[in-house]
Amino acid sequence: MMSVVGAQPFIKPMQPSPSVSPGIQRRHTLPASEVRPLNTQDAISVFEIEREAFISVSGECPLHLDEVRHFLTLCPELSMGWFEEGRLVAFIIGSLWDQDRLTTDALTLHKPRGSTVHIHVLAVHRTFRQQGKGPIIMWRYLQYLRCLPNVRRAVLMCEDFLVPFYRKSGFKVLGRCAITVGSLTFTEMWYPISGHAYMRRNSEAIRFPQHPLTLPLAKTDEPVDV
Numbered sequence: 517m518m519s520v521v522g523a524q525p526f527i528k529p530m531q532p533s534p535s536v537s538p539g540i541q542r543r544h545t546l547p548a549s550e551v552r553p554l555n556t557q558d559a560i561s562v563f564e565i566e567r568e569a570f571i572s573v574s575g576e577c578p579l580h581l582d583e584v585r586h587f588l589t590l591c592p593e594l595s596m597g598w599f600e601e602g603r604l605v606a607f608i609i610g611s612l613w614d615q616d617r618l619t620t621d622a623l624t625l626h627k628p629r630g631s632t633v634h635i636h637v638l639a640v641h642r643t644f645r646q647q648g649k650g651p652i653i654m655w656r657y658l659q660y661l662r663c664l665p666n667v668r669r670a671v672l673m674c675e676d677f678l679v680p681f682y683r684k685s686g687f688k689v690l691g692r693c694a695i696t697v698g699s700l701t702f703t704e705m706w707y708p709i710s711g712h713a714y715m716r717r718n719s720e721a722i723r724f725p726q727h728p729l730t731l732p733l734a735k736t737d738e739p740v741d742v
Contacts, residue, residue: 548600548601549598549599549600550598550599550600551596551597551598551599551653551656552596552597552599553592553593553595553596553597554588554592554595554596554597554607554609555588555592556585556588556589558588558597558604558607559581559584559585559588560581561604562584562588562597562604562607562609562639563577563579563580563581563584565604565607565639565640565641565642566578566579566584566637566639568642569639569640569642570639575698576697576698576700578636578637579609579636579637583624584609586624587609587610587611587626587636588609590611590626591610591611591612591626591628594609594610594611594612594633595607595608595609595610596608596653596656596657596660598649598652598653600644603641604641605640605641605643605644605649606638606639606640606641606644606649606650606652606653607637607638607639607653608635608637608638608653608654608657609635609636609637610633610634610635610636610657610670611625611626611627611633611634611636612626612627612628612629612630612631612632612633612634613625613627613630613632613633613634613671614627614629614630614631614632615630615632617690617693617694617704618634618671618673618693618694618695618704619694619695620694620695622634622695623636623695631666631667631668631669632667632668632669632670632671633661633667633669633670633671633709634670634671634672635657635670635671635672636672638650638653638654640653650681651684651685654685655685658670658685658686658707658709661709662709662710664709667709668708668709668710669706669707669708669709670687670706670707670709671690671704671705671706671707672687672704672705673693673695673702673703673704673705674702674703674705675700675701675702675703676701676703679703679705682705685707686707687705687706687707688705688706688707689703689704689705690703690704690705690706691703691704692704
């Protein structure tokens with residue numbers, strides 16, 4: 517069973533500074549930017565973003581609403597949501613897999629003793645695309661996986677036109693995926709997970725409080741079918 521003790525590089529909501537006068541505090545206490553695991557209460561927001569991102573492109577969603585709830589119940593620690601002032605703007609959902617290559621079972625199963633993280637979907641809200649958020653959340657997610665002691669690699673399946681997007685994040689092509697969805701075919705890609713999360717400094721980085729990681733902005737961002 518994968519242990520996640522001590523492997524939570526997610527921020528918590530920031531509290532108002534005690535040095536700020538109550539009279540000039542913002543009316544809400546939601547952080548400007550927050551990254552945290554998703555839960556079943558986030559499922560509808562997740563599915564709405566996913567449906568808009570994928571239906572118009574391929575006509576298919578990687579995960580339907582019941583499947584989103586399924587994985588957020590079984591393995592919420594393998595999900596990541598990026599929120600701005602309480603609004604979900606980007607997310608990743610993954611599960612564990614225990615074979616070298618993906619099969620149809622990987623679309624619905626979570627294998628708790630597996631050492632491979634199957635990334636089912638990455639999506640960005642339409643209002644926040646073309647801002648680099650897709651590459652940023654993927655970078656942070658991969659660094660988070662480095663903190664999980666039993667995880668050895670990450671895999672995903674994508675349409676061919678998205679292969680360059682994932683190459684920029686460090687993924688390598690495994691070959692043609694055995695899974696097809698209707699007339700859609702996919703390329704299977706993988707990313708080695710080893711060592712520990714590292715720091716990366718960049719003057720244009722977004723800094724997430726209470727964790728040393730900084731996330732460099734990237735120029736590319738598009739709806740991603742994984």
